[in-house]
Amino acid sequence: MITAIKLFFISFIMLLIVACTNSSSSKKAAKADSTFFPSELVNFIPYKNNPVFTGEGVGAWDEMIRERGYILKEADGYHMWYTGYRKDNHDTLYLGYASSPDGINWTRYQHNPVFTGSWTEDMMVIHSDSIYIMFAEGRGDTAHMLTSPDKIHWKDYGPLNIQTKNGHPLSAGPYGTPTVWKENSTWYLFYERNDSAIWLASSPDLKVWRNVHDEPVILKGPEPYDKYGVALNQVIKHDGKYYGYYHGTAFADWHEWSTNVAVSTDLIHWKKYDNNPIMKENKSSGIIVDDGTQYRLYTMHPEVCLHTSIAR
Secondary structure: OOOOOHHHHHHHHHHHHHHHHHHHHHHHHHHHHHHHHHHHHHOEOOOOOOOOOOOOOOOOOOOOEHHHEEEEEEOOEEEEEEEEEOOEEEEEEEEEEEEEEOOOOOEEEEOOOOOOOOEEEEEEEEEEEEEEEEEEEEOOHHHEEEEEOOOOEEEEEEEEEEEEOOOOOOOOEEEEEEEEEEEEEEEEEEEEEOEEEEEEEEEOOOOOEEEEEOOOOOEEEHHHOOEEEEEEEEEEEEEOOEEEEEEEEOOOOOOOOOOEEEOOOOOOEEEEOOOOOOOOOOOOEEEEEOOOOOOEEEEEOOOOEEEEEEOO
């Protein structure tokens, strides 16, 4: 007959076994997470004098700035494009340009705005073969492409031609927050539809884009921090893996967004960081810049704030 004392010891030993197993599993999970998400890509501290760039103030064409802007670091310094508008007129959005020797102190181009030909916001820029290529949202969250020889003078080529995997036109509706990655001779386009999910298309020539899959590659939720919306802002490559910096919202009315990270080995299958979000409280539309010493994370909406990586 098993006594109460024996039952106690058996239960105690079983609890120890479970505790040890859980501890071991937690350590393995933490190790795996640090392998896929090294500290320099997910841990950032804010610059003490944030923000480093804002709208210019009452009466200016860029009284306010909004959505994703973009920053490139080149040999001569840092270059930023942003969307400006007047607080009393959300229907007129123009493209601004600013430069900086250090990524902290910015000078607006004296002849801003640099492009007024069409609605241009939520942009990203790639420097390829001596040409600057911009992908941006137009009116109605329709992605379009522009090019420039000098970062300042831009030509708009109109909406992107995105098709299903079988070559049929996309269904009616928005396709915004275009984020492009180039690998060898192939261009990859990530886009969202109503911020509900992220799709992937590819193109050999920037003229026609076809979905790699007609199903999204990144879904909103089920995590609470991106339950109500997602949009990809940038892809970088680090130690042979792709990292997607995206913004998400935990609120049905979209009043607040956060910056988050996911990792992939093939641009199709993505794993979200277990400790997302890496930036809260509307520090969103995050852009990563390698300054040669460390990674910088610039959050772009509704003002530009700088955050530096803790380790490299």
